[in-house]
Amino acid sequence: MTQSAQAISASMNFSGRKMDFGFDFRDLPHYWYDNDPVKTHVLNALSCLFLEGERIFIDSVRAHEHLISDPVLQEQVKNFIKQEAIHGNEHHLFSEYLDTLGYPATEIERQERRGRKIITKILPASHRLAITCAIEHFTAMFAHQLLTNPELLEGMDPRIRELWKWHAVEETEHKGVCFDVYQHCNLPYRRRIFYMLIITTTFLLRETQLLAVFLWRDKKLFKWSSLKSGFRFFWTKPGIFPLIWKEYIDYFRRDFHPWQHDNRELLEAWEAEHSNYKLV
Ligand SMILES: [Fe+2]
Ligand SMILES: [Fe+2]
Known part of the structure; x- marks a missing residue:
């Protein structure tokens, strides 16, 4: 008999790992992702959003x-x-490194902090929980791609690839938690959907804006090669949007649960591969 998504979620037993990755960010190539400014900065910009998110x-x-x-x-x-607290700290350390390269990474974190304080002031906690569920669905979708799609990892510096994979594994482990809290508190379906639409729009706009800031700093914003690379990354190779589209739509179902997409085998594979990882 197959387990229900709720039963899978309840069976998830995980804890935070403070990993010792054993490398210094300063050893990374400037464009650590496929030697490609756009791909590198998509993830650099995303990384700046994690601490406050x-x-x-x-x-x-x-x-x-x-x-x-x-x-x-x-x-x-x-x-x-x-x-999540450990993830935030790791991404903050990476932001400090980006600062040394001349990118406004910790300034972006400060802007995000101001945004978070405003959101906390004006929105009740139950609405913020709906926001959290929506963003957790995004992180779960990206995490699945990162752990399964070799095309996505192609050309990524192996050291930082390990860092992203660790984050992806933990995002997968806890992908049902906020959703279960939301359901447990009997919060409304419509609110969950409303905030998914809001988050989809604001997240894409903010990520695009930050990508532009990073590329501008490198004088690569208005380059034909940047446009081509961005189009390829998001639409064709690996094509992030077509890859996550179906899973994204699933969120709008009334009976949705994150563990209806059962990918526990990825966690087992990562654990097997990292059986002797070092913790700090
Ligand atoms: Fe996280
Ligand atoms: Fe998360």
Whole structure:
């Protein structure tokens, strides 16, 4: 008998790993992703959004902790918070490195912090939880691609590839947690959908804007090669948008659950490959 998505989610047992990657960001090539400015900066820009994004997730889940009666979910929430806090710190260290190259990475983090404070002030925690569920779905979709699509990893510096893969593994492990808290608190379906539409728009606009900032700094914003590379990355090779489209649409179903897409085998594969990873 196949397990229900809810049963899979409840069976997920994970904790935060503070990994020792054993390398210095300064050893990375400038364009560490396929020697391609656009691909590198898509991920550099994304990395700058994690610190404050993950704080929103933590705050919104924490605000619902007292409403959770299920001890399994309580434990998962604790470990979710631990994982996201570690991720945020790793991405902040990377931002500090980007600063040394002349990119405004920690300034972007400061802007995001101001945004987070405004959101926290004007939106109730249950609305912020809906935002968290939407972004967690994005991270789960990207994580799945990163862990399964060799085309996506092609040309990525192997050291930083390990860092992204670790983050992807932990995003997969906890992909059901916020959603389960949302359901557990009986929060409305329409709110979940509304914020997915808002987040889709704002996330794409912000990511595009930051990509432009990074490329502008390198004087590569208005280059034909940049446009071509961006088009290829998002639409054809590997084609991020066509790759995640179906999974994205699934989120709009009333009976959606993140573990309907069961990819636990990727976690087992990563664990097997990293059986003796070093922790800090
Ligand atoms: Fe994360
Ligand atoms: Fe996450």
